[in-house]
Amino acid sequence: MNRNNVIKPGWVLLCFCMLLAPLFVHSQETPERESILIISSYNPDTRRMASFITEFEQQILASGIPCDIYIETLESKGIADAALWMSLIDNMITRYENRSLRAIVLLGQEAWASFVSLGRIPEGVMCFSGFASSNGVMLPPPPDSLQTWKPRSVEYQGMTDSLKAVGGMLNRYNIRRNVELIRSLYPQVENIALITDNTYGGISLQALVREEWKNYPDLNLVLVDSREGDEAVHETYASLPPRSAVMLGTWRVGSDGEYFMQRSLNDLVQSNPRIPVFSITRTSIGDVAIGGYVPEYENGAPLIAAQIKKYYDTGKIDDVRFHTSKNIYLFDSRKLKDWKIAEYALPKGSVVEDAIATKLSKYSHYIELLVLGILLLVVLLLFVTWLLLRVQRLKRTLEEREEQLVVARERAEESDMLKSAFLANMSHEIRTPLNAIVGFSSLMQSEELSQEERAEYCAIVVNNSEMLLTLLNDILDISSLECGKIRFNYASEEIVQLCQHVLMTTAHTRQEGVEGRLECAVDSFMLTTDAHRLSQILINLLTNAGKFTSEGSITLGVVVDEEHNEVLFSVTDTGPGIPLDKQEMVFNRFEKLDGNKKKGTGLGLAICRQIAMIVGGRIWVDPTYTGGARFIFAHPIGLDSGRENREGGGDFDYLSSASPSI
Structure with a gap:
């Protein structure tokens, strides 16, 4: 028998283990994690949205809920895209249903209204609202008459029975309290203008005011709606009669679907500056608005996270509920002073604050960082300036040193040339008398010389000796003078x-x-x-x-x-x-x-x-x-004391200008 054809018992055991391994691994796998979907009406990186998402994630993480959080955005702006919002919401829900979707959080009125108007809630999924109002309108709007669309207002809390497992945070706008506030401060008012814009929030707020206005037959309601266009809006506002007041709703998007410039609302109000402006949404309080009865906007992240946690603890999805914000009378102290409104005339419990100081306090951290950044930039600028000045100074120093080196080199070359010339002149000047001295001294040794010739030669030797002595004395003098000796x-x-x-x-x-x-x-x-x-x-x-x-x-x-x-x-x-x-x-x-x-x-x-x-x-x-x-x-005539009784030499400026002759 061929030994290679024999199946050993060890190989049989190894194959058996390999067949059982998938079953063992599958039995050890953890259950699939559930998902929470956050749908933001607009950019989730904005301060308000980012604040909610960050706090919500921290709450979910701290509660130990085993789920993954996904974030999507509608990028909504004008009401003309409302039909698209609904289809996007439907597609997002469908896509995440395959990821064990457990909860949906809809941030902003556009996302919330699109979800409600869609009317489709997945089985076993909790749905929560954030940054939405308790009133709204049903979507989609008629595509051909958006500028004149005036839908009926609906109350979301009244729809709780039909919308199961729905809750969250809703902001309530109280029109009645704001009308009573205006009448208490301006009893003669006959006209109240409502300012709204081309957004879902503006249209739904206008629908709420029209619904409430049935209770005020004696007041004339004037609608200042950005959907009518800039020219018509300014004409309507400027033509408001004296006994009028303004309620400010929203002012963010114009009739063309583009965002308003920052000063757009100020320009509108300045077209009729004698009309007092109140806000029902906190918009522009302290800027153009005196104040109003407004919601105390809450983040809602802890509330929604707590309801999700409760579901995981109890397993009951029916405990999801709405919570509405509280409202307060809020006024700006500067505007009250401008309009000569005494604080004692305000409703009891009113909050009066300095809007500018509040904003500064709110953004104090950013202001401190900005100031710190400016100081760092100033320090950096000073440092760079110092470096530039130092580089320039070093550059000038190097140029001066280079010039000095050039001058020193020229002087050295000149000194070398002078030294050579001096030695040449010295050798010539000294050789002449020396030749005479040596020559005539040799002749004087001859015994054939007469007494007259010997005397003549002796005089020549003496004369040249005197010349040589004078030359050496002069050389010693000029050298000593230059060296200061x-x-x-x-x-x-x-x-x-x-x-x-x-x-x-x-x-x-x-x-x-x-x-x-x-x-x-x-x-x-x-x-x-x-x-x-x-x-x-x-x-x-x-x-x-x-x-x-x-x-x-x-x-x-x-x-x-x-x-x-x-x-x-x-x-x-x-x-x-x-x-x-x-x-x-x-x-x-x-x-x-x-x-x-x-x-x-x-x-x-x-x-x-x-x-x-x-x-x-x-x-x-x-x-x-x-x-x-x-x-x-x-x-x-007068020598200074420092010059007297000292050694000669040193550098003195020689003045060679012409002087008067004698």
């Missing part, structure tokens, strides 16, 4: 005597036949200065004049300019002069206008300008003098 010793000096001494000291530098003069506008003047540095400037200027003046005179002048608080020292010669385009160049280092024809290092005028800057003065070439060259040095 030279201390200036300020003291009160008699400058006329100082000028006489300087002129005598430089007498040997003048060429033969050249006259030296001193022209002082004062006999004596005490000036706070560093006598050594002032003498150094004047000696340099006089020495330079002596080099270039072969005939004529060299004049040292002194003028006290009290207007500008400075002393002007001038050195005037009768030499060849300085071209205008070269007058500023002479103050550069190693600058020689005559090349190397004249002795000198080319640093004297650069040193003069550096000293002038340190003492707070100026030095320049007078461009107006044409008889030779005239250098002017302006020395301040």
